[in-house]
Amino acid sequence: MTDPDFERAQKAYEDIRAAFFPRWDRRRSWKLEIDPSLPRNGDCGTWKPKTITLQFVLADAEELDQLLIHEICHAPGPEHGSPWQRRMMAAATKAEALGRSQLSARLKEEVDGLRDPRSKGEASAKYVYSTIEDAVMELPGLSSDEILARVAQSRGLSLAELKMRYKRSEKVCLKAIQEEALYRRKA
Numbered sequence: 656m657t658d659p660d661f662e663r664a665q666k667a668y669e670d671i672r673a674a675f676f677p678r679w680d681r682r683r684s685w686k687l688e689i690d691p692s693l694p695r696n697g698d699c700g701t702w703k704p705k706t707i708t709l710q711f712v713l714a715d716a717e718e719l720d721q722l723l724i725h726e727i728c729h730a731p732g733p734e735h736g737s738p739w740q741r742r743m744m745a746a747a748t749k750a751e752a753l754g755r756s757q758l759s760a761r762l763k764e765e766v767d768g769l770r771d772p773r774s775k776g777e778a779s780a781k782y783v784y785s786t787i788e789d790a791v792m793e794l795p796g797l798s799s800d801e802i803l804a805r806v807a808q809s810r811g812l813s814l815a816e817l818k819m820r821y822k823r824s825e826k827v828c829l830k831a832i833q834e835e836a837l838y839r840r841k842a
C-alpha cells in the first residue's frame with residue numbers, strides 16, 4: 656500500500672516498536688493494518704492475533720503514538736486488565752525517560768481512567784457505556800448479562816463490580832439491545 660497516511664502510520668509503528676518495545680516480536684511476525692470498517696472504538700474490541708489494527712490514522716502524531724502504544728500493549732489479548740495496565744505504565748515510564756513527558760502523562764491518564772473510575776468519573780463512565788453499546792452491535796443475540804460479563808472481563812472486573820461501579824450499565828445495555836432488535840427488524 657502506498658497511501659501516505661499508511662506510510663506515516665507504518666513509520667510511527669516502527670519508531671514506537673524500536674523505542675518502547677525493543678524486545679517484543681523480534682521475529683517480526685506482527686503487522687500493522689488500517690481498517691476503516693471497524694466499529695466505533697473498535698481498535699481493541701476487534702483484536703486479532705499478529706495484527707495491530709487501527710480504525711484510521713490519527714492526524715496528531717502524539718495521539719497516533721499513544722494509540723499505537725495502547726494497541727501494542729494489547730498484543731497478548733484484548734483485555735484492559737492488570738497485565739495491560741502494567742505494560743501501559745511501563746511505557747509511560749519509558750516515555751518519561753525519553754523526555755516525552757506529555758505522552759507519558761497521557762498514557763498514565765488512560766490507565767487511571769480505567770483503573771479508578773472516580774478519578775475521571777464522567778469520561779470513564781461514558782467510555783464504558785459506549786463500549787457496552789458497541790458490544791451489543793458486535794454480539795447480536797446475547798443477553799444483557801452475557802454482554803455485560805464480557806465488557807466486565809475486558810476491564811478486569813466481575814459482572815457485579817461492573818454493575819456497581821457503572822450504575823447505568825444494565826439500563827444502557829437493555830436499551831441498546833432493544834434498539835438493535837428494532838433496527839434489525841427494519842433492515
Ligand SMILES: [Zn+2]
Pocket residue numbers: 698699725729735
Ligand atoms: Zn484497548
